[in-house]
Amino acid sequence: MHQDAEFRKGVREAIGDPHIRRTFRARMDLLMAKRRSAFPDPEEWDDLRRAATGIRADNISRLPELLEQLEKNCTRNGIRVHWAETADDANQTVLEIMRGHDALQLIKGKSMVSEEMGLNGYLAARGIDCLESDLGEFIVQLAGERPSHIIAPAIHKDRAQVARLFKEKFPDVSYTEDIKTLTGDARRLLRRKFFEAPVGLTGVNFAVAETGTLCLVENEGNGRLCTTLPKVHIAVMGIEKVVEKLSDIPPLLDILVRSATGQSITTYFNMISSPRRRDERDGPEEVHLVLLDNGRSRICQDRELDATLRCIRCGACMNHCPVYSRLGGHAYPGTIPGPIGSLLEPQIAGLDRLGMLPTASTLCGACSEVCPVGIPIPELLNRLRAEGVKRDPEGIAGSGSRRRFREALVWRLWQLIFSRPQIYCVAVFFATRVPAVLPRLFGPWIRSRSLPIPAEKNLHDICLKRGVEHE
Numbered sequence: 071m072h073q074d075a076e077f078r079k080g081v082r083e084a085i086g087d088p089h090i091r092r093t094f095r096a097r098m099d100l101l102m103a104k105r106r107s108a109f110p111d112p113e114e115w116d117d118l119r120r121a122a123t124g125i126r127a128d129n130i131s132r133l134p135e136l137l138e139q140l141e142k143n144c145t146r147n148g149i150r151v152h153w154a155e156t157a158d159d160a161n162q163t164v165l166e167i168m169r170g171h172d173a174l175q176l177i178k179g180k181s182m183v184s185e186e187m188g189l190n191g192y193l194a195a196r197g198i199d200c201l202e203s204d205l206g207e208f209i210v211q212l213a214g215e216r217p218s219h220i221i222a223p224a225i226h227k228d229r230a231q232v233a234r235l236f237k238e239k240f241p242d243v244s245y246t247e248d249i250k251t252l253t254g255d256a257r258r259l260l261r262r263k264f265f266e267a268p269v270g271l272t273g274v275n276f277a278v279a280e281t282g283t284l285c286l287v288e289n290e291g292n293g294r295l296c297t298t299l300p301k302v303h304i305a306v307m308g309i310e311k312v313v314e315k316l317s318d319i320p321p322l323l324d325i326l327v328r329s330a331t332g333q334s335i336t337t338y339f340n341m342i343s344s345p346r347r348r349d350e351r352d353g354p355e356e357v358h359l360v361l362l363d364n365g366r367s368r369i370c371q372d373r374e375l376d377a378t379l380r381c382i383r384c385g386a387c388m389n390h391c392p393v394y395s396r397l398g399g400h401a402y403p404g405t406i407p408g409p410i411g412s413l414l415e416p417q418i419a420g421l422d423r424l425g426m427l428p429t430a431s432t433l434c435g436a437c438s439e440v441c442p443v444g445i446p447i448p449e450l451l452n453r454l455r456a457e458g459v460k461r462d463p464e465g466i467a468g469s470g471s472r473r474r475f476r477e478a479l480v481w482r483l484w485q486l487i488f489s490r491p492q493i494y495c496v497a498v499f500f501a502t503r504v505p506a507v508l509p510r511l512f513g514p515w516i517r518s519r520s521l522p523i524p525a526e527k528n529l530h531d532i533c534l535k536r537g538v539e540h541e
């Protein structure tokens with residue numbers, strides 16, 4: 071099925087599902103309230119946001135230089151750095167590392183980049199078992215689904231659904247809807263796997279160029295287990311996650327955590343700078359860092375769209391988006407749903423494949439208002455909409471692919487009428503006196519709206535008749 075049709079089908083199904091509407095409304099309200107209470111002082115929010123935006127804008131403007139510095143310092147620390155131009159290259163790199171250790175089991179911490187790579191399916195097809203250890207990811211993996219939110223992958227499920235899923239997948243576990251017991255069951259099931267798996271894989275929230283340090287933000291401790299118990303740790307990250315200095319981390323971490331969950335700090339914050347040293351009691355013998363480009367360096371070349379790469383994946387734009395909170399994450403194709411997904415995914419996959427996503431927005435601006443790194447999401451979505459119908463061989467991949475002859479003709483006609491007063495007057499004369507000449511087929515636009523009926527007399531004629539001066 072074409073991606074447009076698939077998206078429309080997903081949207082129809084989501085809107086028609088009362089469980090999705092109820093669940094997302096309630097959970098988005100909760101996350102919004104948490105964020106609000108985390109930033110009680112608007113002045114402090116402005117200062118913090120200005121600082122975070124400045125840091126991220128500077129990082130992105132110096133991406134090649136910072137990445138080189140990161141590679142140099144990671145290598146000096148004993149971390150092996152791998153560059154991957156495409157998702158496939160990154161998958162292959164992970165596979166080679168696994169095969170180098172005869173490893174058939176991979177335990178994973180939360181990583182949206184590994185979702186972008188389609189890593190689990192890639193490794194499963196080659197006989198390697200991947201197990202998600204983040205509780206939300208574990209639940210969606212059991213259900214055979216994709217994450218529906220970037221910080222809360224199983225946010226679409228209620229406790230009864232999770233209880234039924236656990237009972238179905240683990241018949242030995244007694245049925246319960248008690249969240250503490252369910253969490254305890256998952257912990258017991260996963261704990262053994264941390265010791266068995268020879269390789270652990272995680273994402274990276276920030277990578278510090280000046281020290282070669284990989285920072286990992288989490289609440290469950292599974293990230294720490296993935297990075298310390300297995301003999302090998304593989305970290306995968308999009309190249310945009312690099313920051314220059316260690317001193318950049320506190321303001322970014324502060325605004326990320328408060329924007330995401332309303333906490334003042336997450337339960338765990340891991341800083342990984344090397345494999346286990348001789349005098350250390352734990353930690354992996356090998357640490358690998360896979361740096362994935364997958365179109366990011368192309369985005370970085372565009373002085374306007376490069377703001378997309380500032381994103382620190384807090385999820386606040388989703389929580390505040392009226393479209394996402396109606397649809398949930400599964401209606402969106404691609405890895406990242408919501409406003410930032412609608413901006414990032416078409417730039418990565420091409421407007422010919424995902425060019426409908428920028429249209430899934432009311433452009434209300436709630437997303438950019440809460441974005442901690444000041445990404446002007448509505449403006450950039452508008453730019454993508456324009457690119458979609460503009461033929462530009464130098465533009466974004468797939469630019470011009472959404473241009474439709476009839477639609478272009480209608481806009482040309484509109485432009486002609488509205489830019490020439492005489493033609494405009496003739497058009498208005500006929501529209502107000504012979505409404506039958508107006509086009510009837512406005513398509514989906516009038517499915518839930520009434521077609522405006524032009525007044526019998528227009529303002530120009532009324533003014534003329536009453537002798538009112540006007541231009």
Ligand code: SF4
Pocket residue numbers: 380381382383384385386387388410437440441442443444445
């Ligand atoms: S675009 Fe902004 S609000 Fe949305 S996830 Fe990224 S940083 Fe957070």
